[in-house]
Amino acid sequence: MKRLLTLVAILALLATACSRSDNADTTTTTGDADTTTTSSSTPTTTPPAAEVDLELMLLYHQHQPLYPKDADGVVTRPWVRVHATKDYWDMAAILRDYPGVKATFNLTPVLLLQLEELSNGVKDIYWVLTEVPADELTDENKQFIYDRFFDSSPKQIGRFPRYQELRTQKDSFGIESFTEGDFRDLQLLFNLSWTDPSFLAEEPLAGLVAKERDYTEADKATVMDEHLRIIREVIPLHREMWDSGQIEVITTPLAHPILPLIADTNLAIVGDPTGLLPTNQFRQIADARTHIQEGLAEAERLLGRRPEGMWPGEGAVAEAVMPFFAKEGVRWVATGEDVLAPSLGLGTFERDDTGTVIEAEALYQPYLADNPNDPDVAMFFRDLTISDQMGFQYSGKSPDEAAADFLGRLQAIKDRLEAQGASGTHVVSVILDGENAWESYDNDGIPFFQALYTAIEGADFFETVTPGEILDEQGDSLTVLPEVWPGAWFSPNYATWIGEPEEATAWDYLFRMRRDFGAAERSGDVPEADLAAARRIMLFAEGSDWFWWYGADQDSGNDDYFDTAYRELLGQVYDLLGEDRPGYVSVPIIPETAVLAERSPEDILTIEVGAGPGDEGWQSAGYYPGGVNDLVDGLYYAFDKDNLYLRVDGPSRATVGTQEIYLGAQSGTKRAVTMDDRVLGFGATHLVRFEGAGACLYAPLPVPGNPQLPDCQEIEASTSGDSYIVAVPVRSFGALEEGDSVLIKTLFGELFPTDGPALAQAPNLSDLEVVRTVADPTGDDHGPGTYSYPTDGVFIPNSYDLTNFEVGLSGDNVVFNIEVNTVINNAWGSPNGLSIQTFDIYIDQDPGSGTGAQDLIDGRNASLSPENGWEYGVTVEGWQPAVYVAQADGTTEETKPTFDVVVLGDRGKVIVRIPQAIFGEGDPAEWGYALVVMSQEGFPAPGVRRVRDVSATAEQWRVGGGDSAAGDTRIIDALWEIEGEAEALLAQRIVPLVAPTQ
Structure with a gap:
């Protein structure tokens, strides 16, 4: 119809x-x-x-992860419930007003099972805390509500004036300003904001919307009763509409x-x-x-x-x-x-x-x-x-x-x-x-x-x-189809779920649990009911949601929650098999967030170990002070090309016994617990143990459960009073590149730092073979000469002003060093530290021949000059870096190989390391390079590869100074040594290529 x-x-x-x-x-x-x-x-x-x-x-597609329950059987997140009350019912129901429209709904089993539990009386922690009378809230309850009951979008909050008022109050005055009535209103309004507007327009909720504030305990009960009613209608509604033929339901x-x-x-x-x-x-x-x-x-x-x-x-x-x-x-x-x-x-x-x-x-x-x-x-x-x-x-x-x-x-x-x-x-x-x-x-x-x-x-x-x-x-x-390519709905690969170190560890954890389950199953010693329950939990541990949050490509802002939930499922399998949980289950896959140093070293420092704490270099070294309750008074670190120098000011050996420093490099066999099985919060690759008048370096470390350390490698060390100083050879960490991190925790009676590992970030230590260096004039970050930055405060001045570009070789990698004229601000919390910039590097492997692609990646609205053409284009940004490959017919193909992006934000520097094998044969010293910078855009215009548009006048999220009639380039700065020439070329939508030095 x-x-x-x-x-x-x-x-x-x-x-x-x-x-x-x-x-x-x-x-x-x-x-x-x-x-x-x-x-x-x-x-x-x-x-x-x-x-x-x-x-x-x-x-x-309707889906939620399997949210774990606490010891009381309370679900630890509210998202199944509140999406049911705001989305799942209404998304289907609205179609009843449009009988000529048909749709398909995917209801995942994980979602259906959790809806069934909620319908049968299971509650989530937000629900439980909503039901607590405001005058009976403990300080812990209040803190949770204050922290988490604003977990609604700005549009949801803005729909309710009182909710917006409380949000402003939180931002301006803090928890101490919240009264009993404020907490009661917040308890109700969080849940009201997660209720579909169609229900808010009808009683009994319409009256509560109109009331706006000063809610009662009875009002809260009304909202939660409605939530339970709506939840119980979700599955029957889909069944009814499926039977009518207007929708198809899949799983x-x-x-x-x-x-x-x-x-x-x-x-x-x-x-x-x-x-x-x-x-x-x-x-x-x-x-x-x-x-x-x-x-x-x-x-x-x-x-x-x-x-x-x-x-x-x-x-x-x-x-x-x-x-x-x-x-x-x-x-x-x-x-x-x-x-x-x-x-x-x-x-x-x-x-x-x-x-x-x-x-x-x-x-x-x-x-x-x-x-x-x-x-x-x-x-x-x-x-x-x-x-x-x-x-x-x-x-x-x-x-x-x-x-x-x-x-x-x-x-x-x-x-x-x-x-x-x-x-x-x-x-x-x-x-x-x-x-x-x-x-x-x-x-x-x-x-x-x-x-x-x-x-x-x-x-x-x-x-x-x-x-x-x-x-x-x-x-x-x-x-x-001739074949079914292995990929997912938004990528021609599975890189979101496998391919990074955390993800590899998570898959190895799953392998160990699955192997142990299989052994228990074959033994015949586990009661059938327990075995069936363990098998079901094992299958839920194989879900995609856990692997989604591991690695740098996705960030929930609370990834350790999912890490804990995943490892708890693994542990429950062992519980049901009647076995003790292996030690690995208690070891986090996601490292603790590193603690920032009170002082970072300015550059390379060489310390005279034998001089003790009196060496003046320590005054410029990185420094972590101990707190009043810490046994350690301070931790210092510094690098030169040969050593990582460490100094611990702490109690004597007679007081605490063993004195150890655990170090975690980016490569090497990782041990997540100390030798006496304390959880480190990161994977240690090296152990320094002070023994007698000297110190031993142990690497690689044995797997947990194995007490046997490898042979001692004696390293330079000294003790002076309560100061313990050691020089750890940099070569022991393998290829330590600029920006690479070494995580540190000391064990002098107790682990320090207590809130997370210390972080020592390496300066430029490598023997990088530089094949090209180009300096770019400052102050030319205005595209063809007319552009201005978007007006929002995240776009700090000089963010798009290129200053230097370096190409080098290190081991099997091609290394690109990019510098801009200010600090790099990760305003939106990207996984690799880039939020507002997108850098494109174009590689012409036979400059001057005119082969390869001339047009840049989609949306740049620019090209190389006719005598040049690029074979590879690397786009570097915070969420979806990629390598484009020019095809023989002039088209380009986007690929997403794994490569490293390191951002040294305070130095305005980006380091990109890509396996040279990705670029095929050839000598990078003989290639030509073009470098451009744009403004990253997560919601680009059609046909544009994730960069920001240009308007005539700068707006909050638009670059200004364009002329749409001319088809603006979206490039804000292009690498070129001669002042003024890059702007003239960009006005013609041409990007200069830096040819090899003759």
């Missing part, structure tokens, strides 16, 4: 967004509301127009695992050949199949029907796991375009300036994964751009404008398909997180969905369908 559009504004916007002429340029609204791009996307020779039947498949393998990695961690090598694999290959094919079996069984038990489709955890698929789905009767799965493109040998899908895919016919159809011995499984592939527009961009537009943009993009796809001679049915798959995006929308996204669904019902050039309906219509005619 189609309804006429009722929103005049949408009709007006669609007139421009959807009207296309086969032979004319078209102006289309891009992802930024005030940006338009004029382009001609019609080829010179156009195939005869054909009729395309366009179908839209909307899929919303995920039981614990939301990265299924291919459960089957074989070595599959990670295909998409990330330089990633760090665990020491032990994890390969549990039976577990992978069990996840599918039990996921389907739990969904069928709770929903009353067995789903036909599955969303593999994180959309992670591979050729090797597709038969597992087939064997369990799964009809279809969904994933992302980053899997489809390499499966078809395309590398990536290209888009024009409007964000429309060039290879439209390839993307907009379901495929079959060929299983020779089992039924084929259909696969749907997500359109990355449209999905991300809903997830990240449309919250910044008016609802009518967003709806028009959405339909305009669908019309552009249909036009592209017909212009290319396509015919028949084509499917656009829009797949996104169904719970987190709406906190950034006005009124929790309700006006947006009303506008979008109204527009969809009124459109006459496409229909919404569910995957099951699509397969009923055309399942026998689907194209068979």
Whole structure:
């Protein structure tokens, strides 16, 4: 059924967004509301127009990790409950007002099981503390509420004037200013802010919204009663709407695992050949199949029907796991375009300036994964751009404008398909997180969905369908994929879950637990009920959520919470097997956050060890003072090219016995506990033990449980009174590069520092073979000469002003040193220390020949000069660094190998170390280099690779000084030694290349 559009504004916007002429340029609204791009996307020779039947498949993914319970059985996080009350019910229910719109919902077993528990009386800690009368709150209760009951988005808080008032009060006056009434209001308002506006508009909650403040204990009870009621309706609502045919419900393998990695961690090598694999290959094919079996069984038990489709955890698929789905009767799965493109040998899908895919016919159809011995499984592939527009961009537009943009993009796809001679049915798959995006929308996204669904019902050039309906219509005619590339819904690899040291350790922990479970199972000594319970917990430990937060590529702000939860699951398996928990379970995988020194050394210092504490070099050394309750009075450190010098001022040996210093380098066998099994909070690679008048260095350290140290390496040491000084040879740490860290804890009776390890960051100690150095003039960070910084305070002056660039060789790595004219401010807490800058390094391996790519990475709006072309482009930023590779046909392919980015923020320096093997053959001394800096943008315009737009006038989040009619470059500074010339070249959208010295 189609309804006429009722929103005049949408009709007006669609007139421009959807009207296309086969032979004319078209102006289309891009992802930024005030940006338009004029382009001609019609080829010179156009195939005869054909009729395309366009179908839209909307899929919303609903999932939460398995949150652990405390000793009292209370869930330690509220997110399942509050997303149920704010999102899960409403996302489905709103469709009942639009019977012409169909959608698919993925409800993961992890989520369903936790909803079931909440429905049956389990509570989370926020719920429990909400129910405590405000006049009975302990100081500990108050601190928790004060710290955590503002865990709502600014839009959620701003919806309630009293909530905003309390937020301001917290920022201005602190916890001491909060009265009993303030705490009671805060208890209620946190939960009210996590309630869907449709419920807030009706009694009994509408009256509480109108009341605004001075709530009672009875008011709190009303809110929590409503929360329980809504939670209990979520599963029945989906069951009812599934039965009606308006929605399809699917599920995920039981614990939301990265299924291919459960089957074989070595599959990670295909998409990330330089990633760090665990020491032990994890390969549990039976577990992978069990996840599918039990996921389907739990969904069928709770929903009353067995789903036909599955969303593999994180959309992670591979050729090797597709038969597992087939064997369990799964009809279809969904994933992302980053899997489809390499499966078809395309590398990536290209888009024009409007964000429309060039290879439209390839993307907009379901495929079959060929299983020779089992039924084929259909696969749907997500359109990355449209999905991300809903997830990240449309919250910044008016609802009518967003709806028009959405339909305009669908019309552009249909036009592209017909212009290319396509015919028949084509499917656009829009797949996104169904719970987190709406906190950034006005009124929790309700006006947006009303506008979008109204527009969809009124459109006459496409229909919404569910995957099951699509397969009923055309399942026998689907194209068979040549292979299924191992990747996930947003990346052609599994690098988010494997490839970094923490992730490797986590997989090794899982291997050890799985090995021990298998041994216990084979022994026959464990009661069947206990064995079954242990097996279920083991499967939940295989979930993807734990591995998501390990490593530098993701940061929750509280990663140690997930680390603790993961290791607790491992421990519970041993508990149920009747075995003692092994020591590794108690050892954190995520190191404690290093404590900042009160004083850092200025540069290289050489200390005369025999001079004791009187050497004047100690006055400039790094320094950690002891506290009043610490046995250690102070810890000092300094580097020169030969030694790491350490001095501990502490109690005598007669007082504390053994005197030890544990050191953690970035490479080497790591031991997470002291020799007497105290948890260090980081992985120690070296031990210094003072013995007699000297000291011994021990490395490598034995694994926990082994008391046997290796042979003593005598090192230079001295004692003078209560000062203990030692020189640890730098060579013992391996290749210690500038910016590398050595973590330190002393054990003089007790561990010090107590709040985390000390951090000694190495100065430039390496024998770097420098092959190119280029100085850039200061004060030229204004693009073509007219640009100004965005106006927000995070963009501190000189942040984009390049001053120096150095290329060198160190071991097997090519090293790039980049310097800017101020400190580097990590305002948004990126994993590697870069927040606002994006640096691109372009490498021309045969400068002057004109081979390779000339245009820079998407969105830079600049190119190399015609006589030059780049073979490799390295983009360095805080969240998604990558290496682009130029192809023989002039296109480029984005790859994401593992490489190191070290930010020395206080020195305005970025060090990039990339294995030389990534760049193939050749001599880096003979290559040409171009370096540019842009402003990093997490929500870029379509067709732009994560850099900030330029406007005529600087705005909070826009660079100023542009001229959109000329097609602005987004480059703020380009490396070139001669003052004034870089600006002139950028005005022509040309980036200079630094050629090798003749």
